[in-house]
Amino acid sequence: MKQMWMRAGVLATVAIAVTALGVPAQAQAGRLSWKPTVLPLPDGPNSLGYLTGSNGHGEYTGSFQVAGKFQVVSWRGGKPVVRGVPEGYEWAMAEDENSAGTIVGTAIDYDTSVTRSFVLDATGFHLRDTPAGYKDTQSRAVNSRGDVLGSVFHSDPAQDATIVWPADGSAPVIIPKVHEYQYPMDIDEDGTVLFSGPDQPLLWKDGTYRSLVAPGFEYASGYGIRDGVVVGSASDGTVAGSRAVRWDPAGAMTFLPGGDAAYALNRAGLSTGTAPVPGSFRGKPIAWRGSTPGGDLKRPGTYANFQARLVSDDGTFAGTASDRPLDEGGLPVVWRLTP
Template sequence: MNKMWARSGVLATVAIAVAALAAGPAQAARLGWRPTVLPLPAGADAAGHGYLTASNGRGEYTGSFIVGGKLQVVSWRGGKPVLRGVPDGFEWAMAEDENGAGTVVGTAIDYDTSAVRSFVLDAAGFHLRETPAGYKEAQTTAVNARGDVVGQVFDEDPARNGAIVWPADGSTPVIIPATHEYEIPLDIDDDGTVLFSSFKSGLVWKDGVYRELTAPGFQYTSGSAIRNGVVVGSASDGTVAGSRAMRWNSAGVPTVLPGGDGAYALNRAGLTFGTAPVPGSFRGKPVTWFDTTPTGDLRQPGSYSSYQASQVTDDGTFAGVASNGPLDEGGVPVVWRLMT
């Protein structure tokens, strides 16, 4: 997700964060990110009912929101919403990811035929991916900096489901047959490494070889995102209360992220987003780390009672949604920028 190395923005953010943390715990506790609710395009549902899911890492964002009764792709360029629409013949389009070149990937659905197709969206418009022969549909998950796209293919026989990588050079897609129970592709690193979830553990795959994410003392592990070989996710002893946010370095060595029960996104500099448990509630409190050090809070956007980030961009901002209802129904688009 956001694989472009926005060098100046990242270094500035890191410098501010490191300086604050070096000043001691009291100063670190005051570090925070200020929210901005982005404007929706004309005709959009006022409650949002969408998801801000992607960014080029240079201050531009993309997501999918209900506009005119359809879930359509919307991008923010120069702070203003640009309605990108849906592929011809489709009524539903979910943007999943975007790289530094502004290439957006996602999945589209035609309500009349129930057809499901993966798409790429660039300056020239939508481009539908061909579903590989022998499979009934393909869905898209993520894109890396060079333009490799990872997704999932489905067959009438679930035993034949697997992952797919569409190489950026247009060569033949690579099918990765599922060899673990409930194996699902989640992300792709810039070198082509694919991050998977499975029933018992997170997995990283490269050139046909799997490596399991392990965490001593925990029964289950799960990865959420991968950057430069670093994975963030969670580990659990099998109970809700026993879940911990985790970070695995490029050698696979795990570290518990203090105070968190899960980590869900990170950027190239190591800035990470996750949640901390709230007693008596299933809804976690948004928290952040730089590498393994807590760095501060995402402030509440106005009066919205629920809010969550879905990504950390390479220019050091967090992006997600806010709502006064359940977040599983989406919300309004929000960006959090570091308070300096």
């Protein structure tokens, strides 16, 4: 299942001033501390899952095993709401959520192994049509205006491509690959698509590609984009040589201190990634305000593994925690700034 997916981010209200980066003014000069809250799971038999999206207004969404199958679950006011799966499908993975509460993801039919991209909004699930000539679709991300980024799969893998379903309902845009190892990662507010390429990130807009370079490094990857700013990593080809980086809209790269990778950012430039820990494959979560260290994300309880892969526009972080490897899923966690 993991290989199949490879085929293919206003603080809690506080009575203090908030800067443009969503951080209390008097805390700017100090080391910040982000306190975790483990969210409750739905009633009944359940297990681990993935927290993957937020509307930036207190709702968090992901996919968790409920009643023996992966279903979309949202947390509102800290309480879980089971959203279910599209009719006729047995498995649903939520991938992203925008400020309007529109959730995008992928559903799987166990009997046929068909995968279909879906949109979930206040009126329910809506499956995206599979373009002629392709057999499967998957979703990756959605921007604020509702453009959906995904992948389409052909019987000939060499013809797999990226797809954008425009928010206005017009015909989907198919973006052929220019490299074999080219994966869609995120979509910006203006429709720019971020790809993680074989050696460096690629930006696509209106049929034109642009590369992001990492001077002095052999490889670079981009994971998130917002208003032209990209976060990711640069490496000399070794694990020890990986650095968290940030590209501005002009393509100039800066380092994010203390990190080996950055995965997501919000509209105010608050971003999250990982800091290396000796003997740990995943490291520990770390935050930045722009390109400045943004404080520590505390361990949830005594869980051995924890990671924040999302930063919401309200200034909170979200992710998972578990005593098992996190690629097997975890418990939903939200980090808020300690007053």
